[in-house]
Amino acid sequence: MLNSVSSLDRTDITILRVLQADGRISNVELSDRVHLSPPATLARVRRLEQEGYISGYAAMLNREKLGHDNLALIEIALELHQHERIAEVLDRLVAMPEVLECYHVTGEYDYMIKVSTVNNRALDRFIATRLIPLPGIARIHTSIVLKVLKQTTQLDLPEP
Amino acid sequence: MLNSVSSLDRTDITILRVLQADGRISNVELSDRVHLSPPATLARVRRLEQEGYISGYAAMLNREKLGHDNLALIEIALELHQHERIAEVLDRLVAMPEVLECYHVTGEYDYMIKVSTVNNRALDRFIATRLIPLPGIARIHTSIVLKVLKQTTQLDLPEP
DNA sequence: GAGGGAGAGCGAAGAATATTCCGTTGCCGA
DNA sequence: TCGGCAACGGAATATTCTTCGCTCTCCCTC
Incomplete structure (x- = not known):
């Protein structure tokens, strides 16, 4: 259900x-x-x-006060050869603590991840030493977040 | 500080x-x-x-159990003419309850929003009747989320 | 080296809250 | 009409929250 x-x-x-x-x-x-x-x-x-309507409770932290000055949205295209390894790559990807969200999406790229790091250097290090080395990564496209205008987890529930 | x-x-x-x-x-x-x-x-x-390290507490709800079958990432490019109206447009955008997140990003488009709706029809209605009519929208690009592989608000804090 | 103030912690106690238990009510379906 | 069930409220107990006062430690000053 x-x-x-x-x-x-x-x-x-x-x-x-x-x-x-x-x-x-x-x-x-x-x-x-x-x-x-x-x-x-x-x-x-x-x-x-x-019944799973509430999956948990979380304290929302202030990223910038905790030293996370960098937020990036990275699109990822995978090589479809040896697709049996894709699941393994995704497991490794979502296990990375810098990766806050990971979506399989339609469009030119296959996956979109949201990555939070302390600064640009840490983002570069993440991409160069952790993301790119994953097997089967065809290409990536990185968008840096210049400003967060809204960030909520509150779903639009029907009026009571 | x-x-x-x-x-x-x-x-x-x-x-x-x-x-x-x-x-x-x-x-x-x-x-x-x-x-x-x-x-x-x-x-x-x-x-x-x-001191603002904790900005609040939230129950995390199960989107699908609450009837939200559709999640989309929409890139938005704005016309830069009459830039004094951009702030107003953004205010109206972030006030929409379907818009969970809104980021000013680098790249081909200017903004990226995350939109949660009950189904594709509701997404179409959102785009056609609420997003597109905003003044100054140059073009948009919609990616449908096929699968959520990870979604957390837990930042990667330094080891204690 | 002695005095003293600030900061942080602990234990105890009263207030508030969470949780269990049980009786009542209202609403079906037999 | 008579159970049976689901949901609720009130009371009682268990647990937690919150305040208060005391102690300890670390510095800083004299």
Whole structure:
């Protein structure tokens, strides 16, 4: 059951909206906002976690304050020969901590990754010593992020 | 003081690492992991929040379970005439709830946005009725995400 | 070398919260 | 109408949060 949004009622949606915006809110305050008792609210949150609607909670850190001055979007084209090794290459790629996101995409290139490093030199080192040496990399195209205008994980949920 | 990672000690870094992975962990358990008392741990977390190292906490939701079957990366080139209107256009762009991320990037296009919608039809509607009508849009290039191989917000922090 | 102030930590205690348990209610379907 | 089920609320207990005061250490100054 991939898409089971229909099994969620308005209260569930409200809970998800609140937790998307403040994942560390206390259960009593959450229960206030959704007009339920704390036990009923907690049971719903546990169910949403259990059923996989909530995959986890994360503290959002300030990249620049932590010394990550460089963000890059790198498109990657793979050679399709020996395609049985592609899975291995992708495993190694997503295991790299600098790689925050990796997407298989349509278009001229095959994959798009988002890479966060401390500076341009670290990005160069990442590309030259870790990315390029991967077997089967045909070519890459790097876009440097000059400015982050928006960055959120909050999905656009239907109105409650 | 943009980059003040040097003012963080190993315990701070450990706290950030733990909270990145589990933003809803109790302060008692967090204090266990960092080998400090709960009050001392709480004081550090409050300081990290206060000084902006932690910008917030968020529940990570399962896009597909919530009916978002479509993810797209859209490159946007702007017309540079009447550049005083660019800020307004960007404001309107980032205000759209379907737009999860927006970056000013180097390369052939000027901006890259990440858009999450329920399906291809909703994406088409977004592009046709909300994106294209923005003034000053020169051209766009859309890449559909076929598969998400990695998606994390966990920065690669220095070893404690 | 002695005094003293700042910073950070700890333990205890009261307040707040989380969690469990159980009784009640409302809503089907037999 | 009568169970049976699902969901909720209230009460009670367990756990956690948060404050407070004390101690220790590290410097800095005298």
